[in-house]
Amino acid sequence: MSELVFFCGTMDCGKSTLALQIEHNRSARGLVGMIFTRNDRAGEGKLSSRLGLVTDAVEVEDGADLYAHLVDHLSQGRRADYVIADEAQFLAPEQIDQLARVVDDLDLDVYAFGITTDFRSKLFPGSQRLVELADRVEVLQVEALCWCGARATHNARTVGGVMVVEGAQVVVGDVTGSADEIGYEVLCRRHHRRRMTAATARAAALSPDVLPVSPG
Ligand SMILES: Nc1ncnc2c1ncn2[C@@H]1O[C@H](COP(=O)(O)OP(=O)(O)O)[C@@H](O)[C@H]1O
Numbered sequence: 001m002s003e004l005v006f007f008c009g010t011m012d013c014g015k016s017t018l019a020l021q022i023e024h025n026r027s028a029r030g031l032v033g034m035i036f037t038r039n040d041r042a043g044e045g046k047l048s049s050r051l052g053l054v055t056d057a058v059e060v061e062d063g064a065d066l067y068a069h070l071v072d073h074l075s076q077g078r079r080a081d082y083v084i085a086d087e088a089q090f091l092a093p094e095q096i097d098q099l100a101r102v103v104d105d106l107d108l109d110v111y112a113f114g115i116t117t118d119f120r121s122k123l124f125p126g127s128q129r130l131v132e133l134a135d136r137v138e139v140l141q142v143e144a145l146c147w148c149g150a151r152a153t154h155n156a157r158t159v160g161g162v163m164v165v166e167g168a169q170v171v172v173g174d175v176t177g178s179a180d181e182i183g184y185e186v187l188c189r190r191h192h193r194r195r196m197t198a199a200t201a202r203a204a205a206l207s208p209d210v211l212p213v214s215p216g
C-alpha cells in the first residue's frame with residue numbers, strides 16, 4: 001500500500017540529506033523518482049543538503065497541479081516510481097491534497113520533507129495540511145541543538161543575531177547568515193519564548209549587570 005509520509009523537524013536537522021538518501025537508495029535499485037522542491041537555497045530546480053549533496057528537481061510554481069504533472073509525465077510513457085517533495089512547507093494546501101491523490105489514485109509513495117512551524121512558531125499552511133493528511137508523520141531523529149544544549153524544537157529568525165517576530169512568513173535563508181543579514185537559528189522552546197539567541201545570551205553573560213559583584 002502506498003503512503004504519504006511527512007518527515008519533519010527544525011531547520012538544519014537533516015531533512016534534505018534524508019531526502020537525498022532515499023533518492024539514492026531507490027535509484028541504485030533502478031527506480032525512478034519524481035523530485036519536487038520549492039525555494040531551495042541552492043537555487044531554482046535544486047534539492048540540496050548542507051552536507052554538499054545536490055540533485056536536480058522540479059521547481060514547484062504557484063498554482064502548479066502536482067497530480068496533473070504526474071499524470072502528464074506518466075501518460076507520455078515516462079516513469080515515476082515514487083515522489084519526493086522537499087521544502088514542503090512552501091507548498092500550498094491544495095498541492096498537498098494533490099500529493100495525497102498521487103498516493104491514492106496513482107499508487108505511488110510520496111515522501112515529503114519540511115519544517116512544521118515558522119519563525120513565529122505558527123504552522124506553515126502546507127505543513128498543516130501534511131499533518132492533516134499524511135499516513136505517517138516522522139520527526140527526524142538527528143536533532144539540532146539549541147545553544148544551551150537542549151533539543152532545538154523551534155526556528156527563530158534573526159537580524160544581526162537578534163530574534164525578530166515581525167515580517168513575511170517566507171524568507172529564504174540559512175542558519176549561517178552573517179551578522180547583519182536575516183538568518184535563522186534553532187532554539188529550544190524556552191529560549192524561543194524568551195527570544196534568547198546565542199548572540200543575545202552571550203551579550204547578557206558579558207554584561208556588567210550580570211557579573212558577580214564582589215563585596216566591599
Ligand atoms: N560539516 C559537517 N559535518 C557533518 N555533518 C554536517 C556538516 N554540516 C552539516 N552537517 C549535518 O547536516 C545537517 C543539516 O542537513 P540538511 O539536510 O541540510 O538539513 P535540513 O534539510 O533539515 O535543513 C546538520 O544537522 C548536520 O547533522
Ligand SMILES: Cc1cn([C@H]2C[C@H](O)[C@@H](COP(=O)(O)O)O2)c(=O)[nH]c1=O
Pocket residue numbers: 010011012015016039041114115117118119120155156157169170171172173174184
Ligand atoms: C523558520 C522559517 C524558515 N523559512 C525558510 C528558511 C529556509 O530557506 C527554509 C528552511 O530550509 P531548511 O532546509 O529546513 O533549513 O525555510 C522561512 O521562509 N520562514 C520561516 O519562518
